[in-house]
Amino acid sequence: MARRSGGPGTVGSGVRLGIFALVTTLALVLLTDALGGVRLSGGPGYTALFTDATGLLPGDEVRIAGVKVGEVDDIRLRQDAGAPPVAEVSFSLEDDRPLPSDVHATIRYRNLVGQRYVALTRSSADSTGATLSPGDTIGLERTSPALDLTLLLNGFKPLFAALSPEEVNELSYEIIQVLQGEGSTIEGILSHTASLTSTLAAHDDTIGAVIDNLNEVLATVASREDALDTSIVRLQDFISGLSADRDALGEAVVSMSELTGQTADLVAEARPxxxxxxxxxxxxxxTLNANAETLETTLARLPVTYTELTTTGSYGSWFNFFLCDMDGQVSVGGLSANPVGFHSPFARCQED
Incomplete structure (x- = not known):
């Protein structure tokens, strides 16, 4: 006897299977949207030019203030005539999401796995309210590539070798958080470091001469080590002697102060x-200046006069003088008179 197909049991199993497939598909969609985001409707598209878009893939997020507002659609190489090749990144945003005309696009690390996203920020406080039109391009002057994490982490190999894997992951994540989006600043630091290194290299001969001279000075000091030790010991003895005589030195300072005071008093008394x-x-x-001529004549005649006086005095303890002129003055009670006067008429008393 043949069995009939399509009974109630078969229909029930089909219904249960359909319900299971629908619930599984819905859960998968929700999970995918929670993890990577699924944009169900299209939005305005834009283009950004980067000097390096390594690691950025179609489907990666586009964020504003850390919130997902779109995703990357396509990445391709762009080569303009007479210009170096650049990466052209096409992305789209949610519906009715305008971009200011001064927007700045930066590629940043999303996690340590290497995923990246495009962060959109404002370059300045634009008060005009101008916005980009769909399809506009953000130029190189308003974009920044992602930090080259490989080169950065290679420089930390000696440090990582001494750390545990958990510590390495934590340190790497913190480094990324600090340095992401600061490529231009790091480039400036490296440029100044290279300039400093070049300057030092250009003065290599001068630096070498300074080191040689310093070596000679140190060698000279080392050769006179005994004399230097003796000088230091004597200096120590001198300081120790001053310390031992500090009481006497203090008294001397006090005495000098008293002497200074007495000298000041003496000068004050002697000043009038x-x-x-x-x-x-x-x-x-x-007076001397007014009679300078007479004074000079008198001084010129003094040697001759003293010679004659010496000759005259050599004959005895007396002098022979011939009186030519005499003038006498008498003062009484503040009054003065000149009653006496004499002048010899002899030729020897006459002026030449």
């Missing part, structure tokens, strides 16, 4: 007489 003497000296100097 000294001022009078200085004034009298000025009068004397004026």
């Amino acid at each position: 007489p000294l001022a009078a003497d200085v004034s009298a000296l000025e009068t004397l100097a004026t």
Whole structure:
């Protein structure tokens, strides 16, 4: 007897299988959207030019302020006449998502696996409110490539060799977070470092001469080590002696202070007489200056006069003088008179 097909059991199994397939497909779509994002509707498309887009793939996210707003559609090489080749990245955004005209695109690391995303930021506070039109291109002056993580991590190989894998992963992630998007700054630092190194290399002879001279100085000091030790010991003895005589030195300083005070008092007492003497000296100097000719004549005749006086005095303890002129003055009670006067008429008393 033949068995009939298509019974109630077969229909029920088909329904259960369809429901299972529908639920599985829906869960898969939700999981895919949660993990990588699925854009179900198209949006405005734009293009950005990068000098390096290594690691960026179609389907990678486009973010604004860390929030996914689109994804990368295509990456291709662009070669313009007379210009170096660049990477042309096409991406699209969600519907009704405008971009400001001063937008800046940066390729950043998403995780340590090597996934990347495009971060869109504003270059300045644009108050005009201008926006890009769909299909516009963001030029090289407003884009930044991703940090070359391979070159960076290769420089940390000696450090990584001493760390555990967990520590290496943590350190690498922190380095990426600090340095991503700072390619131009790092490039500037490396450029200045290269310039400094070149400058030092250009003065290699001068630096070598300085080192040679320093070696000679050190060698000279080393050859006079005994004398240097002796000088240091004597200096120490001198300082120790000063320390031992600090009481006497203190008393000397106090005595010097007292001497200074007494000298100041003496100068203060002697200042009026000294001022009078200085004034009298000025009068004397004026008188001498007025009679300079007479003074010079008298000084010129003094040697001859002294010679004659010596000759005269050699005959005894007396001098023979011939009186030519005499003038007498008498003062009484503040009054003065000149009653006495004498002049010899002899030829010997006459002026030449």
